Amino acid sequence: MCNDYNLVTNINFEYLLIAWLVNLMRPSFDELKKELNMRNINLSYQRLKVLEYLTQNQCHPTVDHIFTDLHKDIPTLSKTTVYNTLRILVEVGLVRVVTIEDNETRYDIITENHGHFKCESCGTIYNFSMDIDSLTSEDLDNFKIKDKDVYFKGLCPKCLSKYK
Amino acid sequence: MCNDYNLVTNINFEYLLIAWLVNLMRPSFDELKKELNMRNINLSYQRLKVLEYLTQNQCHPTVDHIFTDLHKDIPTLSKTTVYNTLRILVEVGLVRVVTIEDNETRYDIITENHGHFKCESCGTIYNFSMDIDSLTSEDLDNFKIKDKDVYFKGLCPKCLSKYK
């Protein structure tokens, strides 16, 4: 469904899932399991499907994207379930909210260090590498920083070439 | 209405207006006037009031904040006018949209180089100085970047001290 250049293909879903569980959720797999148990989170069929969708469509989909596509495979799926699942996944830290635009909430499975660029012409959101963790400001010496987001906007190469 | 530490007081509004027109809107005052004329923008009473509100309440207000407060002075004011005015001011570049949270659009009169920090406890949005202009990524070599935003979240000093 999504033709983003970030699309990951030919990688087994279970492999990716394990990869997050181990790598993305610090500090350890056991810690994550404990965390999930503490919060009584079971990866039900629907929740797994949402997670799977996010790995296979790393184009920062909206709730509507996720729901519409998954609904084809799971006719009984409810949009409320998608919302609930995303909220839980965000709480646990497996998924990141992207609020680069004010009228659409998007979701990103990758929680590693990177920024987001939105093309004003085609709407595509690209990831770009940047050492965001090291960003800081002396003004925030007495603040506790939990989340850092960097959002750029402009025109992507594809759209720029159209105007030439 | 707003007790943000960024609050600017005792400064004449017209002075501030001129200050933007000259400083914030590059490259020159004449250019700005031409720009405004080209776009047929007159600073009507309502539009001036919205601008004035944004200078006197630099706490990144929502549309509802602006409307509710101005409505006390201008009983005939319509919320649609506030929306229209903000859209125009953003287009022209005098006002910046802050989408640090997904359920609320906020507006910032300061368009200079700075980041935004939102306290998850009290909801206050703080400005912090940072050289955002110099941020870059080799991944974006072929992109045209028009806007850069840096959003941090966490706990502010006031809220941190409450938990001690």
Add this chain to the structure above:
DNA sequence: TACTAAGTTGTAATCATTACACATTAATTA
């Protein structure tokens, strides 16, 4: 098998934003 809790579903409510038609004001011209 009955019980309990967690998870899912569909509908209704909420809330921010936009669309739009009409009213008002400002600017322009005769």
Add this chain to the structure above:
DNA sequence: TAATTAATGTGTAATGATTACAACTTAGTA
């Protein structure tokens, strides 16, 4: 000044995303 036209403002209705909630289903357990 009066008439005309364009720009702004206003209020209501429509839209669309998100949340609240109650009923249903599933999974696990005694």
